[in-house]
Amino acid sequence: MAVPQAAVLGLGAILFSLGFYGVLTRTNAIAILMSVEVMLTAANINFVAFGQYSGDPAGQSYALISIALAAAEVAVGLAILITVFKSRGTIDVSRINVLRW
Amino acid sequence: MLEHLLYLTWLIPFAPFLVFGFIYLMAALGWNLGQAAGHLSLIGVGISALLSVVIFADVSSGVALGPIEVVWVSFPSSGGPPLQYTMGLQFDHLSALVGMVVGILSFLITLYSLGYMRGDVGLHRYYAHISLFIGAMLGLVYSNNYLMMFIMWELMGLCSYLLIGHYNHKPEAAAAAKKAFLVTRIGDVSFLIGLVVIWNTFGTFQFSAIEQAVGGIKDTMLLAHIALLLFGGAVGKSAQFPLHVWLPDAMEGPTPVSALIHAATMVKAGVFLVARSYPLFVHADPIALTTVAWVGGFTAIFAASMALVFFDIKRVLAYSTLSQLGYMFLALGVGGYSAGIFHLMNHAFFKALLFMGAGACIHAVHSNDMRQMGGLFKKMRWTGLAMLIATLSISGLPLLSGWWSKDEILTDVLLSGVWHADILYFFGLFTAVLTAFYMFRLWFLTFWGTPSHHAEHAVEAPPTMVVPVVLLAIPAALSGLLAVYVLDLPDFLEASEGMAGELFFQLGAFGLGSVSLELAGQALGSVMALLGLYIAWVMYGRRYGKRNVEYLKDLGWAGVLYRTLWNRYYIDQLYVGFCTMVIVPFVRLQARFDQGGIDGLVNGIASAAFALGASLRRLQTGIVSHYAAMIVLGIVLIAVVGNAQTLAGFLDELARQNFGYGG
Amino acid sequence: MSDLADLLSQLNASLSDHIGLLPMLLLTILALLLLPLSQVRSFQRGLGVFALLGLGVATALVYEMFAFPHLGFGTFERRLDESYFGGAMVVNAWSLFFSAIFLVVALLVCLASLSEVKRHEPHQGEYYALLLLATVGMLVVASANDLFLLFIGIEIASVSTFALTAWRKKDALSSEAAIKFFLIGGLSAALLLYGISWVYGATGSVQLGQIAAAAPHTTHPEALTLGALLMIAGFGFKFAAVPFHGWAPDVYTGAPTTISAFLAAGSKKMAVVAALKVFVIGFGTVAATVHWQLIFGVLAILTMTVGNVVALWQTDIKRMLAYSSIGQAGYILIAVAVATPDAIAAGLYHSLTHALMKGGAFLLVGGLAAAGVGYKIADWEGLGRRSPGMALAATLLLLGLAGIPPTGGFFSKFFIFATAVAAGDWFLWLAVIGLLNSALSLYYYAKVIRAIYKRPAKAGAKHVHVPLPYAAAVILATIGVLATFFFANLGFGLASEAAESLLTLTSLR
DSSP: OOOOHHHHHHHHHHHHHHHHHHHHHOOBHHHHHHHHHHHHHHHHHHHHHHHHHHTOTHHHHHHHHHHHHHHHHHHHHHHHHHHHHHHHSOOBGGGOOSSOO | OHHHHHGGGGHHHHHHHHHHHHHHHHHHTTOOOTHHHHHHHHHHHHHHHHHHHHHHHHHHTTOOEEEEEEEEEEEOOTTSSOEEEEEEEEEOHHHHHHHHHHHHHHHHHHHHHHHHTTTOTTHHHHHHHHHHHHHHHHHHHHBSBHHHHHHHHHHHHHHHHHHHTOSTTOHHHHHHHHHHHHHHHHHHHHHHHHHHHHHHHHSOOBHHHHHHHHTTOOOHHHHHHHHHHHHHHHHHHTTOTTSTTHHHHGGGSOHHHHHIIIIISTTHHHHHHHHHTHHHHHHSOTHHHHHHHHHHHHHHHHHHHHTTTOOBHHHHHHHHHHHHHHHHHHHHHTTOHHHHHHHHHHHHHHHHHHHHHHHHHHHHHSOSBGGGOOOHHHHOHHHHHHHHHHHHHHHTOTTSHHHHHHHHHHHHHHHOOSTTHHHHHHHHHHHHHHHHHHHHHHHHHHHSSOOOTTGGGOOOOOHHHHHHHHHHHHHHHHHHHHIIIIIOHHHHHHHHHTOOGGGGGSSOSSOOOHHHHHHHHHHHHHHHHHHHHHHHIIIIIISTTSSSGGGGGGSHHHHHHHHHHHTGGGHHHHHHHHIIIIIHHHHHHHHHHIIIIIHHHHHHHHHHHHHHHHHHGGGOOSOHHHHHHHHHHHHHHHHHHHTHHHHHHHHHHHHHHHHSOOO | OHHHHHHHHHHHHHHHHTGGGHHHHHHHHHHHHHHHHTTSGGGHHHHHHHHHHHHHHHHHHHHHHHHOTTOOOTTOOOOTTEEETTTTEEESHHHHHHHHHHHHHHHHHHHHHHHHSOTTOSOHHHHHHHHHHHHHHHHHHHHBOBHHHHHHHHHHHHHHHHHHHTOSTTOHHHHHHHHHHHHHHHHHHHHHHHHHHHHHHHHSOOBHHHHHHHGGGOSOHHHHHHHHHHHHHHHHHHHTOTTSOTHHHHHHHHSOHHHHHIIIIIITHHHHHHHHIIIIIITGGGTTTSOHHHHHHHHHHHHHHHHHHHHTTOOBHHHHHHHHHHHHHHHHHHHHHHOOHHHHHHHHHHHHHHHHHHHHHHHHHHHHHHTTOOSBGGGGTTHHHHOHHHHHHHHHHHHHHHTOSSSHHHHHHHHHHHHHHHHOTTHHHHHHHHHHHHHHHHHHHHHHHHHHHTSOOOTTOOOOOOOHHHHHHHHHHHHHHHHHHHTHHHHHHHHHHHHHHHHHGGGOO
């Protein structure tokens, strides 16, 4: 009946890896942003899983708080993407490299 | 309560320092304070001067003050007591006396500057540097350890450099500043090496600790080395032979600077250093004090002879300063600790007066040349009178301050057992004649006779200049009398310091009874002074322009002598020659070795670093994905490093299982 | 009426219970007030002054708590080492030391912003509000005693600084810097949070004291190790430690100069607080299983070396300072790796001196740029004549960064190397490599000083007038750099006190 803890943690790990892979391979800034969000979700799943299986309600509250933080971060991030798009006409990060060396 | 008030004494160096900082701060913010900077300095220096007088009053009435100390840096060292550098002030009789003299003179000369420097374009610079200098000088006098003393010493050197070059549009001023800086550096290096040896020998820089430990050191040659290294610093700062060449050129600076730094205070720092280190000198091999005595005695007569011929009023005074400093070292060298400090005090007063008076004359006729002056006594009564008092005093006319200390020095020389004290006594006596002569030559040329056309429209200087000059005439005349009868100076200094000056008094050169000797010495000294005065009167006072020093110029052997003096014994040329003939080729040789050997090595490392940098900066592609990839690499790296032992164990296990070897 | 009195007394009681958090509270309220105030058209110039005053009051509060730990004010009573929210936050000498660093940097930056933010520019309220909020985030980090709260603090500061970096929306470089900063920052936050979740799983708590107690008995040491690695990666981002540093040079170059100063001098130090706190306290009991000291040692070597050798090549002063600040982070990492009480104190002291030196240097660059001098080293030629005061300040700040007296940088760097030597073992090599790096770094600092003094000014170059707020901030920083030299014993004493109070945290709940 009960889902084993390892399975939930495994789900988290898979999401984390997927997200990380996305960050590394995508060049579209929005795609990278989404990948980062997936990674954060993985962490949230971990918190919920650890809290649930050890009977500590704090785990869930950590997840909730971090979701709120992620929302704030995304809001600022999207705003930055818009300014970049306005000034350069692209959000392809492989072409945003004036600052280098 | 008193203990807390005592911390106020930190204001003595720091009040002027704060003024310096404030003036620079305002300049950085774009406000040129101009004359207001002068008033600020006056306030800062006034605070210091007031405190130094209060301290002198306390110390001389027997109140024990201080020392106050703060730990500057305390650092835990592995296996031992923590390394500590302490900064502190100490108020013993020596520092109280010298500090008071410096404080009062600094205040008066800052006041004088308000008049003399008015209208100068770089006023804020001038007052900032003067304040920094005064703070450093007072910090040096009151410091209780060599490290702080050295820091203050270097600060003064910097200020001296900046102030000599104050008129930075004049190439001579810039050259003189550079010369002063370089020549005194030679002494500073010697001082610095001395500090290192002191640290190695005693493990501390505190004067009190060194004074206690010095008796236990049996190696008197080691102590002599330390003492002579410190004396090397003093020779540079106090411009003794053979490092005297910078001081006359330093007269390119503004006159108040010459009065303050190059007559009354900074050049005394060398004498003060020797006095402060006296326990070291006394316990060291006699060679140390003998060297001090001979360098001092020789410089006294050597510099006095050069003062005979020049016409630049400040230059004559500069040579006179050299000669008088020589007297002080002579005194210290023959064991006359109190006599040396006594003369330091008296000389500070009358020489500051002479410079400030000379400044007033220069101000009046717009020239340094005494031939452009003459007859100024009618125009500038107050200045002339004050200068006359100071001239009488420095020449050693009875009962004036110079007479007391010069007499004391000559007696000490006579009584000492230094190598050929008889020759040194003759040097001292002859210098007294020369001193009286060149000083009255200066006074007659400036104030007597018929005015040159430049001097016809001269008027008395403004009150800010005349008042300090006239005020200084009082101590210039009376400081000797007061010190002997009110303060009982020899006891004041020697009893408190526990200075074993007697060591050197053991063998009198002439072996006469001391009372009759003292009387005879005083009489002889006075006769010498009067002799010099008379010659000057004959040559310059009674009828100028007939048979005087300049007349010798065209007289055979005397002409040779005159030209030798005029060219300052060719010592500057000698140094230049030495540099071009010896130092420059040597440096060239060294440079070749440097470029080939050492630079090759350094360049190799540097170019490797550059090459590394060139490739590493290519990693900074500017593309975010690459940065993220670097983070992945980083995680792998730290995972490997963090589990290095586990991994090693794992590999070991693997090897053992598969190949049957290993632990 | 009695209701109001009740409410007031409740408020009073609640305030006096949380008196140590007053600086954060004050700054948060001010930040929220700034937004409506910015709508008042005539108040635009007042916004900065308003924020400056708030920061000043907060700094005064922190100073008061540090200097007079047992003195209450008003009806409040306060003790040092007070913990809040069930031990999630602790206000003690450690947190106050770092709060002081952060607030001083924020003050200097806010002061300089009065001229960096031009009269006509839009969104001034947001600028100052974000500056205050970023400061609040850093203050939270300084006193957090809980992994999750640390994360929240870092996020508050990060998100605010992302936005600040992009504040000049029309400036292409500024937004490029912001997008890089944001993407890498987001990735690092995810790594950090994921790491925290594993530590939470392994020990059942996020509070440092409890982690320390539970860690040796955990049934899953590998979870603990994984968590530690990911957290180091997360902190490495904030620290700009090589190889997590990629964003730093680009962001410092592209951001408004005041913000570069804020990031390099202030927000970077959050990582020092976090790393030392987490690893010395939380992982102090399991240093044998999680080899964090070795990891930080290797990072220190990489960070110093890469920062310094790449800085050799820079011709843009802002970018040179960015690499130099990577190099300087390497020196602090030495202290983190050594982690003896003396070394921690040395690291703290270098954090303080570096905040002053690097903050001052960046603000100086900004001030000169505001006066029309360019960002290239070549543009600074002849500055010694064109602006003697600023040239002197620049010399002192650069000498400080190179670690030459009479600047605080001399003592703080010396302390770091000396404590590494004193700790012996392989830490000795960290000191040796650090010394070599110092020698190398002298080259590029001296290059700038030489440009300032030796070369003649270009023909037609006029006197440079740095705007007063900028000049004042630079001068204050320079005075601080000198003060940390002349009062090194006092400063190092405070740092030691802070370091000791960190070590006593272990015993707190």
